[in-house]
Amino acid sequence: MITWARWQQAGEDVMAAGMLEYEREQVRLGRRPTLPVDQEAKERKMTMAGVAVMTALRMTGAATAEDLAIKLDMSIHKVANNLHALSLTGRIRKSSQTPRTLKKNKTWLYEVVR
Numbered sequence: 001m002i003t004w005a006r007w008q009q010a011g012e013d014v015m016a017a018g019m020l021e022y023e024r025e026q027v028r029l030g031r032r033p034t035l036p037v038d039q040e041a042k043e044r045k046m047t048m049a050g051v052a053v054m055t056a057l058r059m060t061g062a063a064t065a066e067d068l069a070i071k072l073d074m075s076i077h078k079v080a081n082n083l084h085a086l087s088l089t090g091r092i093r094k095s096s097q098t099p100r101t102l103k104k105n106k107t108w109l110y111e112v113v114r
Contacts, residue, residue, distance in 0.1 A: 044089050049074065053082045054091065054112065062095050062111040083110050 026032045046054070056068050065083055069076040086092045093113050097106040 044085070046086075047082070049078060050082045050086060053079055054086065057092060057110060058112050062109040064098060064107045064109055066107065068110075 020035075020037075023032070023035055024038070027034055027038070052072055052074075053068060056071050057063060060067070060071065063071075065076055065080040068074075068083075069079040072079065083092065087094065087110070091113060092110050094108045095111045096109050098104075098109060100106045
């Protein structure tokens, strides 16, 4: 016996497939630009600061933004922004959080993926 939720999900899947097929037909006819789902992902170029952060992170292993900022003599904000950009590209990942103390909140530990 099929449940209502399963039937509703199947109906949504069929409708989504039909809508995607329609939009791809519109692209083929030149009535709209290529769909984002059909575009190839572009590899982002790393900034000099991003290269420095990656190098330091490879040498230290897992580290926080504050640790890397002290090691690289950069502002914590610049390091944090570069860590965020590198995590979006999949080059690094957030591994865990440091424990909270009286003087500091929890902070993320980052490590190199590839």
